[in-house]
Amino acid sequence: MAMSAGDIERLIKEAIPDAKVTIRDLAGDGDHYAAEVVSESFRGKTRVQQHQMIYEALKGKMGGTLHALALQTSVPD
Template sequence: MDTTPELIHGYLAAGLECTHLEVDGDGRHFTALIVSPAFAGKRLIARHQIVYAALGDRMREEIHALSMKTLTPDEYQG
C-alpha cells in the first residue's frame, strides 16, 4: 500500500496530541505542519524526536522523506 498524506496524518493524530495538523506530499516526499503542546519548552531536535517516536517504524519502512515544521499552540497563534 502506498503511503499517503492522509495515512501520515492519521499516524500522527493517533500518536501525538495535536491542536493543528497538516500533511501534504506526493507518495515519497511529505511535508507536515504539526502544532502540539508536547513541543513546549523543547528544542527543534527534541520536537522532531517526538514526531519520529509517534511515527515509529513507519519512518524507516513507509516514509522516505518528511519535512516538518513543529510549533507549540502559542507559536502557531503568534
C-alpha cells in the same frame, strides 16, 4: 509501497492527540511529504526533541514506507 498523507496524519494524531497537522505531498509520488505540526506538548522541548516525537509517532516507517518527510513543528500562539 508509499504511505498516504492521511496515514501520516493519523499516526501523528494518535501519538499527539492535541496536534494540528497539515500534510503536503511535495512530489506527487506519495513518497515525499512536508508536515507542519502544532502542539502544546512541544512547549519547553528543543526542536530536535519535537522532531523525535514525530518520528516515534511514525512507528519506524520513516526511511522505509515513508521516504522523506520535511518537518516544521511549533507550539500554539
